[in-house]
Amino acid sequence: AQTVTQSQPEMSVQEAETVTLSCTYDTSESNYYLFWYKQPPSRQMILVIRQEAYKQQNATENRFSVNFQKAAKSFSLKISDSQLGDTAMYFCALDGGGADGLTFGKGTHLIIQP
């Protein structure tokens, strides 16, 4: 069975700071996909970033980047120049290539303070 662990239930930083959200995972698959999803107060689930395990280069999307450490099974999300609109729940998720979609972590509630 695959698992995803987010060890930070809540984080709070000042606007414009850089923040890193942690995620570790476990899977027996060699090829898999990792994701970060954002859920703002509107409750919509929004894809932030996607990483394919066989690609060594860390994915980036504007102010969002990941630190993918395959051997350590770690997949952290870095948000640079944080903005008030980044306030949301952030979920790390794993697709281990099985037939049953994504496995999600329990989430990190990120609060950006003005």
Next chain:
Amino acid sequence: DADVTQTPRNRITKTGKRIMLECSQTKGHDRMYWYRQDPGLGLRLIYYSFDVKDINKGEISDGYSVSRQAQAKFSLSLESAIPNQTALYFCATSAPPGGSGANVLTFGAGSRLTVL
């Protein structure tokens, strides 16, 4: 229009009532999913379907049933709702493996269900 549409957005019901949550998608994807979100627990898979004739149980299927009426429609039913089924329910769809958007879930806006 949204790629994935869920109805109703919010529903309050009583214990023992039958409830259906509906989902339709315009992405043309075969794969559809129902997830449940509870505070502190993340999202957990209830059921998933890879085509009209393919229905599979997820991690927490007890107390739920589904129907895949067409490629674009996937409904979730609670035959006799109970209070611990109070949660936020998400429908999602994904492209098959191999393409550029492979494995990416596109979610509906969620259906908030409260069982009294």
